[in-house]
Amino acid sequence: MTNIVVLAKLVPDLVEELEIAESGTALDMEWLRLIINEFDNHATEQAIILKERSGGEVTVIAPEAEGVNEMLYTIAAKGADRLILLKGDFENGVNNHALARAFASAAKELKPDLVLTGVQANDDLDGSVGPLVAEYLGMSYVGYISGVSVSGETAVARKEYPGGLIAEMEVALPAVLGIQAGEEPPRYVAISKVRQMMKTATIDEQEVGDLDASGGPVVQRMYVPEAAERAEMLEGDEEEVAARLVEIFKEAGLV
């Protein structure tokens, strides 16, 4: 029976336009629409798959943010057993070092065999959460994982390298794995099931106390890069266009 903890967070939804806060050094959180970190979604799926395959308990921990309750209930509807919400000063955005410390402190109590979290998130600026949590918990970390199997005191994790190369890593448990993709794509949950969870499942709230953000970057400014315009149209006859294209390919290091 494996005790699995999943660490999940909400990140900016890139479908919307992002704006910089007045301070000039952070994202404007007011109009920000948040979505579950895609890789945390994969980590959740992997955790549920492991539970379905060989039994165990899955606990999900998430920091407070707009929409987090719905996210937790959705994960419960997929099969998670326990939901923990970290309450603290997360509103104005928090760096991953602070978040990782909070995660680690909550996860420690649960004495997990395996901690799964997304290998990265789109708003990471001080590294990703997984490796930091691993060190705070005194566990090993392996990232870019696309398949996990557990037997007794070890896990075998499939680590992805570029070009489709896989390295099978044997990891002594307990350990933290940074998930790139679950063995199956994240399953669909009918809304009626989520609504049902809202009535039957409970979310344990845990206060985290003061957040320690040391280890993060010294951000001088954040800005939106210049918007790309319509394509630069190449003029001339086919010979000229062909020549220009080869130049462009060379500049890009493709030829």
Next chain:
Amino acid sequence: MAANTISHFSPFTQEFYQSLFDVADGENIKTCLQCANCSGVCPLGYVMDFPPGRMISWLRAGIFDEVVESDSVWMCVSCYACVEVCPKNIPLTPGLMTRAKEEMLLAGNIPTELQSALEFSQRYGNPLGESPRKRAEWANGLEPEVPIMRKLKRPVDVLWFVGDYPSYHPRVQQTTRAFFKLLNALGIDFGILGPEESSDGDSQRLAGERGLFEVLAEKNGKAFSKYEFGEIITTDPHAYNALKNEYPALGIEYPVRHYTEFLVEHLDKIKALLKGNAEMRVTYHDPCYLGRANGVYDAPRQLLEAIPGIELVEMEHNRTTSLCCGGGGGGMWLDGFQWEKAGVRLSDWRVKEAADSQADVLAVACPYEPPRFEDAAKTVAGADKLIVKDIIELLADAL
């Protein structure tokens, strides 16, 4: 033993069977003759492991579980062709196929494309995954400014429910802008909800997501209740179907008409505005949700006949026998899946019929159709010159 409990039914089959009676006329399923009319007329029945008729026989054998374990139910495009021909008036589409899809969803048996469309609908209020804030961007730059209810702050005669594809899909946005032009030409007092509008939810409902449909309907209901208007009109037969037939059960009830019904009322005024001599042969495709599902066949034809120079011809299948374009019941988001199983697209068949009718123009009245039929026209032999236009566009062109 309680009535309706049949001893050899698996518990799942029993529960499922009972649930069918909740749909209007659902109990008619007990009188199925197994005549196979439904399976025969179903456009993709020949590819299904379980066409409608066979689903019922498996149901009666008490082993319906097998049906929801296969994925054949996802071939259903909710076109109502089966309902149209059933001699026992069994509401097959809402009362069997939709319920089966609901079970498939609950079991997690759902093709990926459809999953995305449903997840987008929930997050962004539209299945295309576009930002809800951009729902009225089709109106940018139009003169006069498109009236959005939140800014207008006064009652209007007509609330124009724009819909998902008309709002976001580049091809269908053309139709939307044409309709705007028409409404202005007729001096109609109207407004739109803009970013406050959510997907009508009808196709999602038919794809098995009842819960999602209710969430979307509730959102729209809230938006409607903020404003005063005489009636709702829409260019989307799916929205029309939802607003007219499904929303009232949720307590959201307003008079609603499809644009064809609405414009026909202004036919004389329209005729006076139409100029020129189009000189084209036009054939009209009856959309499933305007035609079979809601009985509107004549109004669109009256509008077309009002355009000077148009010769209206009928395709081999028309009115009640119209061939579905394949977009309904989630079909819009099952394209790859259905293509892989069937090796053919329903929209290709329909476009072939249009080409065979020697028409220059295939006229449509549903937002799913321009992209589907234009795509099909690219590859169907003999259809490369076929033009696909919504009736709205033909009217607007003739102004």
Next chain:
Amino acid sequence: MNQDIFVVVEHLRGQVADISYIMLAAARDLAQATGGEVVGVLLGHNAQDLANDLAADRLLYSDHPALAEFTSDAYQQALAGLLTAQAPRAVFFGSTSIGSDISGVLSARLGLPLVSSCIRVADGNLISQICGGKIMAESALSNETTLITMIPGGYKPAQGQTETSPAITTFEVNIEAPRVSLKQYIEPEAADVDISSENVLIAVGRGIQTEDNLELAEELAGLLGGVVCASRPVVDQGWLPTSRMVGKSGKSVKPKLYLALGISGAPEHVEGMTDAEMIVAINMDPDAPIFDIAKYGAEIDLFDLIDPLLEALEEA
């Protein structure tokens, strides 16, 4: 703390990864601002020759059997000792399956700040690209050794290569009971082409007109080191398998180059390739929506273009 900039060289199965050279180029910029040297750090077993073309002022090399292949635990231990002893101004890691496994752990272990997703150095500051490229963040170096993870895009590998090998100094590491070990490598299947992991894609649309014309696209793909993919109408015709389809009903791809031939850019297709780094579109229709998302375009008949383009590439 000295003013040197360390670069943790990444190598896999005897090959130095491009990101290593890119980091050396960035380190050169940063070293100019701090006044220190660019120091390569190479961990491995019998791997000294990998240092031959690294554009570093000097190289620190540690040879240990436990470092022969990358594993997070052993590498992290090796570097922890080194960084504590050396205290450089900054350390570059790749934002990769190698660098990301160890940079965060070291940050937490040694209490050193970490800046990730750095794309280039500007005036001694680090420019990071986050949120899918929609946001840039400029960070200064901290007062302590600053750990940095780097993404490609700001420098070319050639900028970090040299003909004069750097001087090598060896150092010892102490690796205790690693909890992570490599069981085996598994090669990708050669038969299936996974277009989503290709760097260069030649995409054909309806404009290719016939199956025979695909040959031209294949030739082009060959010269550019890429693979042919397609929009739906082409796959529908059966000219290419569904595994080559890009778009809503097919795959999502993020190649360095997406060369779209005769593709209009319908939303259903664009959805699958909008994240490509560079989109070049060839289409006769000036209003084709593909030109709204492409970086370069040409309103020209692809059949007129193909032969001159093949020739020009062969000469290059």
